[in-house]
Amino acid sequence: MSKQLNLLISGRNREALEQLQEICDLPGFAVEIKHISNGHADPLYGVLEYPDILLFHMGQADLEELQCLVDRPAEARPPIVVVGPSGDTRLMRAAMKAGARDFLEDPANKDELQDALLQFQREQRQAGGARGGKLTAVVSAKGGAGASFLSVNLAHIMASRSHLETALVDLDLQFGSLAQYLDLHPESGLMRALDMADNLDAVAADACMAKHASALSLLAPLEDEIVLSRDVSPERLSRILELLKHNYDRVVVDLPRQIDELSAMVYEHADQVLLVMQQELACLRDGVRLRQLLTCELGVPTERIMVVVNRYDKDLPVEIKDICQSLNVDRSDVMVVPNHYRSVAESINVGIPMSDYAKSSSVTKSIVALEAMLGGQTSQDESAGIFSRTLQMMRG
Numbered sequence: 001m002s003k004q005l006n007l008l009i010s011g012r013n014r015e016a017l018e019q020l021q022e023i024c025d026l027p028g029f030a031v032e033i034k035h036i037s038n039g040h041a042d043p044l045y046g047v048l049e050y051p052d053i054l055l056f057h058m059g060q061a062d063l064e065e066l067q068c069l070v071d072r073p074a075e076a077r078p079p080i081v082v083v084g085p086s087g088d089t090r091l092m093r094a095a096m097k098a099g100a101r102d103f104l105e106d107p108a109n110k111d112e113l114q115d116a117l118l119q120f121q122r123e124q125r126q127a128g129g130a131r132g133g134k135l136t137a138v139v140s141a142k143g144g145a146g147a148s149f150l151s152v153n154l155a156h157i158m159a160s161r162s163h164l165e166t167a168l169v170d171l172d173l174q175f176g177s178l179a180q181y182l183d184l185h186p187e188s189g190l191m192r193a194l195d196m197a198d199n200l201d202a203v204a205a206d207a208c209m210a211k212h213a214s215a216l217s218l219l220a221p222l223e224d225e226i227v228l229s230r231d232v233s234p235e236r237l238s239r240i241l242e243l244l245k246h247n248y249d250r251v252v253v254d255l256p257r258q259i260d261e262l263s264a265m266v267y268e269h270a271d272q273v274l275l276v277m278q279q280e281l282a283c284l285r286d287g288v289r290l291r292q293l294l295t296c297e298l299g300v301p302t303e304r305i306m307v308v309v310n311r312y313d314k315d316l317p318v319e320i321k322d323i324c325q326s327l328n329v330d331r332s333d334v335m336v337v338p339n340h341y342r343s344v345a346e347s348i349n350v351g352i353p354m355s356d357y358a359k360s361s362s363v364t365k366s367i368v369a370l371e372a373m374l375g376g377q378t379s380q381d382e383s384a385g386i387f388s389r390t391l392q393m394m395r396g
């Protein structure tokens with residue numbers, strides 16, 4: 001499974017290391033500093049787990065440190081980027097001998113250093129080959145049931161807690177809200193990706209996506225774009241989804257509930273469909289209809305459909321067993337997310353996902369459990385605990 005790339009910044013000048021750390025604060029990188037301050041010159045001395053990449057800050061007198069790297073066997077030497085004094089060919093040659101893939105002049109230019117790291121990240125992704133990402137389509141049985149809220153928070157937990165490379169796609173072409181839920185202001189978006197679909201590669205697709213601090217990537221229509229579904233070619237959207245599944249561990253798609261060529265194509269790519277319900281008779285009726293359309297008309301296998309009862313309240317007259325009966329689903333295929341208007345509304349208003357805004361809220365915990373049920377990486381113990389608590393709450 002993919003994880004963040006571990007970047008170790010090492011050197012003797014603490015202030016310089018801290019400045020580099022700020023520059024290296026990029027999505028997809030976990031950055032640590034190792035200050036060389038004692039008798040050991042080896043930048044990797046005492047490091048138990050080798051980083052994916054080493055950024056070595058070199059002073060005029062630091063030849064010994066470089067020599068330590070040269071002396072290491074190749075398998076104990078991670079890829080190295082050196083930031084060092086300009087114009088000293090002796091040091092540059094030593095850096096080359098140590099196998100450095102890049103030498104940047106001190107003080108490092110922010111854009112140059114970030115470019116070097118992002119290039120390394122791209123190479124790692126390409127070397128890793130296809131990710132075979134799972135696509136989860138999320139749809140509300142009835143308007144306002146919570147598909148957008150759950151899509152955002154599920155994808156955010158996949159990215160931030162499970163450290164999975166996650167893409168979130170907003171296919172509510174006219175009333176998309178995911179960028180707002182994440183307080184993102186994309187400059188390029190879904191329409192641009194669709195325009196380029198025939199020649200789109202991982203780098204170009206990445207450029208069309210807005211990046212959240214959690215490393216979650218969002219592909220959404222721009223706020224001022226008016227898009228009608230008839231303007232979107234299903235073949236092009238299919239090409240984009242294939243690319244995202246290839247490049248990401250998880251793809252979450254927030255779908256409007258109407259069935260048309262576009263949504264049919266998304267269901268075809270979906271490994272899992274989350275049908276979001278609420279405990280209302282009207283929602284029950286629409287949920288039954290939507291599930292029937294998905295299974296009978298579009299051929300979505302029943303085992304791919306999971307029901308989420310959002311805004312769950314045990315005192316409401318429509319109970320979980322009624323939902324199971326009407327939809328003909330096993331109780332084990334139904335998850336619940338409790339109703340907590342205030343924290344949810346606040347999280348949406350400020351554009352901070354629940355896992356950051358209200359970490360210990362019951363809503364966050366139930367979405368963590370949902371993510372674990374969908375094959376996430378969150379601790380089994382944690383999710384088992386949450387799951388049993390949720391069941392207790394339902395029974396209570």
Ligand SMILES: Nc1ncnc2c1ncn2[C@@H]1O[C@H](COP(=O)(O)OP(=O)(O)OP(=O)(O)O)[C@@H](O)[C@H]1O
Nearest residue numbers: 140143144145146147148149311338339340341344
């Ligand atoms: N678990 C919850 N507890 C309390 N309020 C919630 C919860 N989930 C969602 N809401 C509220 O419901 C509103 C609608 O949610 P959301 O936008 O996700 O629905 P939707 O199904 O995507 O709607 P649409 O059909 O318009 O796309 C949110 O603005 C939020 O205030």
Ligand SMILES: [Mg+2]
Nearest residue numbers: 147148149172
């Ligand atoms: Mg929505």
